[in-house]
Each structure stands twice: as C-alpha cells, then as structure tokens.
Amino acid sequence: MTENSILLSVQDLKVYFRSEDEVARAVDGVSFDVGREETVCLVGESGCGKTVTALSIMGLVPIPPGEIADGRVLFRDKSLLDFNDNEMQQIRGNQIAMVFQEPLTSLNPVFTIGDQIGEAIRTHEDIPENEVTRRSEQLLKDVGIASPAERLSDYPHQLSGGQRQRVMIAMALACSPDLIIADEPTTALDVTVQAQILRLLDSIQKTRAMSVLYITHDLGVVSKVADRVCVMYAGIIVEHGTRQDIFKNPKHPYTQALLASLPNREKRGQRLYSIPGTVPNPAYKPSGCPFHPRCQNAIQTCREQYPGMCDYGNAHNARCPVVFDGGRGN
Amino acid sequence: MDVNPHTNSQDYRLDEPLAPKRTRFEEFWRLFKQNRLAITGMVFFILFFVVAIIGLALTSGNDPFLDPALVRLQEKLRPPLARPNFEMLQPNEVPTLGVYVFGTDDLGRDVFARMLQGSWVSLTVGFVAVGIAIIIGIFLGGIAGYYGQRHIRINQLIAAGFLAAGAVLLITDLIWASAGFLLGGLTCILLSFLTKKSARSKIRPAWTRFWFFNTISIDTLVMRFVDIMLCFPSFIAILTVVALLPASIYNIMIVIGLTSWMGTTRFVRAEFLSLREQDFVASARALGLNNFRIIFRHMMPNAVAPVLVSATIGIASAILTEAGLSFLGFGVPPPHATWGNILSGGKGFIFDAPWLTFVPGIAILIVVLSFNLFGEGLRDVLNPKLRERG
Numbered sequence: 085m086t087e088n089s090i091l092l093s094v095q096d097l098k099v100y101f102r103s104e105d106e107v108a109r110a111v112d113g114v115s116f117d118v119g120r121e122e123t124v125c126l127v128g129e130s131g132c133g134k135t136v137t138a139l140s141i142m143g144l145v146p147i148p149p150g151e152i153a154d155g156r157v158l159f160r161d162k163s164l165l166d167f168n169d170n171e172m173q174q175i176r177g178n179q180i181a182m183v184f185q186e187p188l189t190s191l192n193p194v195f196t197i198g199d200q201i202g203e204a205i206r207t208h209e210d211i212p213e214n215e216v217t218r219r220s221e222q223l224l225k226d227v228g229i230a231s232p233a234e235r236l237s238d239y240p241h242q243l244s245g246g247q248r249q250r251v252m253i254a255m256a257l258a259c260s261p262d263l264i265i266a267d268e269p270t271t272a273l274d275v276t277v278q279a280q281i282l283r284l285l286d287s288i289q290k291t292r293a294m295s296v297l298y299i300t301h302d303l304g305v306v307s308k309v310a311d312r313v314c315v316m317y318a319g320i321i322v323e324h325g326t327r328q329d330i331f332k333n334p335k336h337p338y339t340q341a342l343l344a345s346l347p348n349r350e351k352r353g354q355r356l357y358s359i360p361g362t363v364p365n366p367a368y369k370p371s372g373c374p375f376h377p378r379c380q381n382a383i384q385t386c387r388e389q390y391p392g393m394c395d396y397g398n399a400h401n402a403r404c405p406v407v408f409d410g411g412r413g414n
Numbered sequence: 415m416d417v418n419p420h421t422n423s424q425d426y427r428l429d430e431p432l433a434p435k436r437t438r439f440e441e442f443w444r445l446f447k448q449n450r451l452a453i454t455g456m457v458f459f460i461l462f463f464v465v466a467i468i469g470l471a472l473t474s475g476n477d478p479f480l481d482p483a484l485v486r487l488q489e490k491l492r493p494p495l496a497r498p499n500f501e502m503l504q505p506n507e508v509p510t511l512g513v514y515v516f517g518t519d520d521l522g523r524d525v526f527a528r529m530l531q532g533s534w535v536s537l538t539v540g541f542v543a544v545g546i547a548i549i550i551g552i553f554l555g556g557i558a559g560y561y562g563q564r565h566i567r568i569n570q571l572i573a574a575g576f577l578a579a580g581a582v583l584l585i586t587d588l589i590w591a592s593a594g595f596l597l598g599g600l601t602c603i604l605l606s607f608l609t610k611k612s613a614r615s616k617i618r619p620a621w622t623r624f625w626f627f628n629t630i631s632i633d634t635l636v637m638r639f640v641d642i643m644l645c646f647p648s649f650i651a652i653l654t655v656v657a658l659l660p661a662s663i664y665n666i667m668i669v670i671g672l673t674s675w676m677g678t679t680r681f682v683r684a685e686f687l688s689l690r691e692q693d694f695v696a697s698a699r700a701l702g703l704n705n706f707r708i709i710f711r712h713m714m715p716n717a718v719a720p721v722l723v724s725a726t727i728g729i730a731s732a733i734l735t736e737a738g739l740s741f742l743g744f745g746v747p748p749p750h751a752t753w754g755n756i757l758s759g760g761k762g763f764i765f766d767a768p769w770l771t772f773v774p775g776i777a778i779l780i781v782v783l784s785f786n787l788f789g790e791g792l793r794d795v796l797n798p799k800l801r802e803r804g
Contacts, residue, residue, distance in 0.1 A: 142700055144696065144699055144700065148563075169704075170704075172702075173702045173703070173704055174702065175702070176699070176700055176701065176702035177700065177701035177702035177703075178702055181700065181701070182697070182700035184693055184696065184697050184700070185693075186693050189692060189693040189694060190693040190694050190696070190697040191694055191697075192694040192698070192712050192715075192716070193694075193716065194715040194716055195715070203701070203703070203711075204701050207701060207702055207703055207707075208702060252697070255697075255701065258701075
C-alpha cells in the first residue's frame, strides 16, 4: 500500500481505564491502517478492545475514567488525538461516521426519523430546509427504505429493527463521510436482515467510494465483507493480513483456534472446537503473550517475553514467534 | 420472496401494511381520555385560564366593566345574589350586572369583581413562579446530570473567589480594591488558558499539578446545594424574604420561584443520569453534535415528562403559597384583590358574612384540586409503568 492511499492510521494506540486501585488496559498498543475505499475488519471476542479502539478514533472515550495513554491516530495525516472538542465535532459525522450496534436504542425515541436525518445534515452543512428534506428522502431511498417520503414522519418505534439500522446508516451517510466505522452493525439483527444490511453497506461503499472499518466478532461476516482483517485479542492485534491470508493461511494460534471453532460442512455432526479458558481481565493480563494460558503451542518463552510481530510477507503479520520459528526452522 | 427494494420498489409498496398512523400526542390523548378525574381536572384547568383572562379584561383599565375597587359603604356585607338598593346609590355606583353575584365585602366592594381580579393574580403567580422554578431546575439538574462527573479545579475556585470578592467590594464602593480583585480573577482565567496545554502533557511542573487539582465534583456541588435549600422551611424563608422586600406581585412570583426549584432539579438530574448512557446520545455525539444540542435537543425532550407533571402540581402549590402569603398580609398590597386577601379580609366577619370566606376558599380548593388531578393524570399517561392496564 502506498503512503498517500492510507486514510486512517492507528499507531501504537493505548487506552487505559483507571479505577481506584487498578488500571484496565483495554487497548494496549494497537496499530493498523485503513486505506481509501478499503474494508478493514477488527475481529475479536467480547472485551478484547474492539469498541474502545473505535471510540478512541472518534474521540468518544469518556475521560476520565478513560485515558489515551499513548499512540497516535492519523486521519488524512492529521493527528485526531490532538484535536480539541470543536475540531473533533467537525470531523465526527462529517468525515468519520459511526454506525452503532443497537439500532433499537440508537435513535432518539421522541423525534421522527426525518428530524434525525435532517439534523445529521444540518449539523455540518448550511443548506435550506427543502433541500434538507430532499436529501433525507434520497438517503432513505439509497438505504433501501420503501416510500421514503412517508417514512420521514415516522417515529423510531414504528420501524422494524432492520429499518432502524438502515436509518442509522442513512444518518451516517448524511454528509458523505470518507470513513464509516461500523460497530457490530448486524449483531442485533436476525440472519436474513443481517445479510441485507451487509449487502447494503457493501453496495454503498462501492458507489460512494468510502472506507469502512468494520468491528465484529462474527467471522461469517468478516469472510463476506473484509479486504483486510485484524484479529484482536486482549487489547492487542495478534494477526493481521488480507482476508485470504487469515482464512486460508492463519498463522497465530488464536486465529487458528477461532477458525477451528467455526461450523462448516466437513464438521457436520461433530462437536465444535472451543478455545479453553476465557479472555483475561484487562486489569490483570498474563505476563508475556496474553494468549499463552489458552494456547496449545505455549512454551516457557511465551510466559516471559512479550511476542513481537513476525512478518510473513505481503503485509501478513502474526504476533507468534513460536509458530514463526517453528515454521521456518523445522 | 426477494425483498430487495432496489429492484422492485413498486411491488414492495403493495404489501406495505397500512397501520393507522398515530402521533405521540394522539396516543397520549387516547389514554388520557380514559381517566375521568383527570379530564375533569383539565376542564377546570382550562376554565380557570379562561376566567382569569376574561377577569383581567373586565376589571382593568380606567373605566372597568366591573370595578373591584369601587367602595359603596352603604351597601356593605350584602349576601350573594342580593339586588342593589338603587335609592342609596349614585348612578356610577350601580353594579353593571344589576346584582351582587358573590355579595359585597365590609367596604361594599363587589366580591365577584374582586374574585375575577384575583384569579389573574393566582394564574400569573402560579405560572411565572413555576416557570422560574423549572428553568432553574432544568438548568442545574441538566448540568449535574450531564457534567456531574467533572470536577471543579483549584484554578477555577481561585478565579471564582477573586471575581466574587471583586463584585462584593464593587457593591460596597471600594472601587480600587474591587478592581484589583477583578483583575486578579481575570489573570487567573488567562493563566488557566495558557497552562491548559501543559496540563495534558506527561511531565509537568508541581505547581500546575496543584493548579489543576480536582476538588469537588459538579454533581456534589449542585446536589448538596439542593439539600441545603430543602433544609429551609420554605414558607418561613419566603416570609422572611417578603418581609424584607417591598410587597409587590413580582417579588412574590420571584421568591416563590426561587424556593421551589429543588424537586425539578432532582427529577432532571435523575433522568439525565440514565439518559446520558443511552445509545442515542452516543450516536448523537458520533454525528458531531455539540454538548449544548445534545443536552437541550436530544436529552431534554426525553426528560420533560416528569418535569411537566411536577410543574402542574407545582402551580397548585404556588397558588396556595401566594394565597397563604396574602392571607398573612405579606402578599400583593391591599388595593389589589387576590384570593388570599379576600379570604383574610373576610375572616373578621365569618359568622355575619360567611360568603367572604367561602367563595375564595372554594375557588382555591377547586383550582388546586383540579391542577393536582390533571397533573396526576398526565403522570399516568406519560409514564408507561404507571398506566393501568384495562
């Protein structure tokens, strides 16, 4: 990837949450890039820091108790973490938009969806009222809502979950952002609606030439939408590569275990694999490699040494020297 | 069936079910109608409004239609519906209606006209006082709920201290000393702006650490102030303040308003504490809205229901407080009639002329009761948890 095709670059981001006597290291040194018109997926179990990463890109981590301990977030080569509130408000919604997990509660219950989409437009652009209405209608049409003109005067409770998520996407699209951060946009929806929303996001991304940072724990979703995948575990990225790399040729034991626990045709009738143990508490992480207590390949070094990124070429990296050395040496 | 609207939006429209469209207001009205007491309350509520406005129109001006201040000593203490004694009266003293609807008082003034004039006082006192209380309550409650976790820092305390001292000295005519303090306050503010950047960095000198040291949270500050205000027996506090200030209807409104905002503050704070964690607030922030818009456009409408209810009941208690003050003689000054001072004027003649006590007493009873019933009806409708399932 060439330098100027990078839209968003997260470099060694560390986000900690302090409480009375402990420090939860929710994000502990995460680096990744999102190129223009690219879909990058952040995958990981619950509590591995995916959402906190997204929120800190938007500048929405509550401070305190949160704290950006280290790292940089570069958006079009400007450091977002150094922006003040006003400058961030210019970025949010206008250049980076976010779609949240829960469409049921992410819309304000007391306003019509027309009001809410209109507000998304009016916040960043000074255009006449009839133009706002026309744009809102067009947006609803773009996200595939039937008879958009009538839906504009509906309240959120009158829409179904899928329709609400479409409205959320329409709001995110309102100012034609360069980057959409979709935080598990399909988790709260049922499977058929999920497929529709994925198709919608995909077609919108193509027609509008946007980048999407997709946050999910659903590998099925990843295999459909991702250009590149970052696998997160306990606040760090353990493996990073193209979709083909991750699904066909996973290098990190965690990625391998995740894929092994997916159901597929060959495993029909068998008990699915599950990774033993649970995700470590972010305030009390194991020493060395955070995955070693659950890892089948763990050796003594894993307990003592923080693993470095091993380069498999072609931008495919995995944070497991054991597999790397083993693969090369023996 | 493929429901991809990109390909067949025309067909899609056909199987769109046409549920009857109801706005929120229509739904509330449908529920509200079922509560007969609340409807009765609302009817009286509206009636009171109409009477007060008509009353203002009929009793004010240089040559009012019904003159509440016209003294006819020869016609004193006439009972309700008494015909005036035409031989004793000058032509300009004859009551316009040809009858004393609610009788006359000890100075022969028409009680009906005085009641009409007093209803406007009650209405304005009720609404303005509650309006003041609600504005303060929403403002402080909103701040405590939304910004509550933030702390007041030493530098802000010092700056505020300097400015306050300067303001006090300015009032006491020590111009030079006050100018010094005000300048000191401004310097503090300027210094805070200059050192703001360095406060964020990791390595910072010890004095800035003291300078930005957190003292108490905003939530503690506001809510303990509420607790302090609630400690005062408010009626006694109002009496004290009213005794010190010149008696006028505006002072009464302001004083009642300034002593009754605590309940609203608590309501609004509680609502905001739960609303600020809601997803739609996070999504509003992700759209790049500023805090002001989030508080007043997104959170306030969601928090307004309990405030509306407490306002309705608050109006009733403000009317009662005003009547009580007027009864004790601390209210609106005498030539102007209010329900409270009609009541107080009538207490000397309670056995000879009971209508002087009953008419304003019953009017206060009806208005306060109807406001309370209306308020409770509103609460039942606006709070789904309290809705009775039929």
